[in-house]
Amino acid sequence: MPRTLTNLLRSLGGSARDLAPIVLVVVFFQLAVLQQPIPNLADLIIGLVLVLLGLTFFINGLEMGLFPIGESLANAFARKGSVLWLLAFAFALGFGTTIAEPALIAVAAEAAAIAADASLIGKDQDSVDNYAFGLRITVALSVGFAIVIGVLRIIKGWPIQYMIMGGYVIVVLITMIAPQEIIGIAYDSGGVTTSTITVPLVTALGVGLASAIKGRNPMIDGFGLIAFASLTPMIFVMIYGMLV
């Protein structure tokens, strides 16, 4: 595929520009502020080359694979006209991509340690593991639920701001009664659920749906799925913290 090869080479330059700020920041702080030499310069250079290649491949793969399939699925569902199947797909996508998310697994383990420390649960390994697993299921369910709600919003054309603000109000209210220890984790869990593969796919799905359904504007109705996916975990995790 010679055409893709030239594409790859062209986007290498773009990736280099994207990565330059990190390198500058790290080098500046290391040399000027901490006034220390850079350890393992060879490792740093090898690593940077890998990051550069990786970002380039990823962006190209995005345009070749993830974006088109997200949109074609959205189109197919819109043409099929079965809302139920679409919602089932939305839930599966949200739940399936979140349950295996490594960042979430890490946060859940951390949260379980905190809960055990605060004597909210037993200190034995079993109850810690159970707590962490329950937390993962909770967050995955909440993301599945979020994508379902978000897709429903696109179909119905509901304005997003009232729903998000309503969600914020719920977050604020629950914060007041949730155990102190869970609040920081709950707030963070909103941010960690949406991985690098999920985001492009879900965005393509939303924009594709809003373009395929008559009377929807892809700009106003197509975005917003990620926003739901970062909001509902906060609510669900705090509720989980109160119940367990």
Added chain:
Amino acid sequence: MSLLLDFLDILLATMRDLIPIVAIIFGFQFLVIRKPIVNLSRTLFGFFYVLIGLALFLQGLERALFPLGRLMASQLTDPAFIDLHALLPGEFSWQNYYWVYLFAFAIGWSTTIAEPSLIAVAIKANEVSGGAIGVNGLRQSVALGVAIGISLGCYRIVAGDPIHYYIIAGYIVVIIQTRFAPKMIVPLAYDSGGVTTSTVTVPLVAALGLGLSETVPGRNPLLDGFGLIAFASLFPVISVMAYAQLAEFINNRRSAASA
């Protein structure tokens, strides 16, 4: 050799990440939609590129930037370093941590610029808006939001304020802005909060939060180390809407002046 073994390890982990997604997509495609995928080989190549790309990206970060970033976070929060550069030597004061805030700002901005999922969303937004939303304009305003969010989050850890006051105040600003910002930016702005915090930003920011809460007297890493991510997801919403409001304001003035 270890480079290759590491790569295979990370490739396997990335594959585990990708498999549920591929299973769901192809499952629904074949069982529910029952139509062949258009351009199947190109799509498969795309998935392959995503897989290889993410694995290389993660390995590179693990090898080069994360160790250095973590080391720097712990050195900058080290009490010896803080004392050496203190504005008010010998006593504990939030102002003594100015290098930490600056580092938080710089690392928040620069990691967000490199965040792959933000690039994806910016490409889509540019396409959908017919070029009205620039890829770089969006990324820069998100990055600025993250930078401000993380440095404020660091200040909060040093000062020891409860996190929810900040988050709730931020929500109130978001609600007020939503009322006045151009309609078409609102959903995208909400999205940019969740998008910013993934592969590159989270590990470095978590290291910074942990380093701070371990070394600042009177802070508990279990309670105070968390929350920086929440700041990094809240402030881009504000900065993206502010960017759109500013663009609209300038446009209005210009058309008013020419009328």
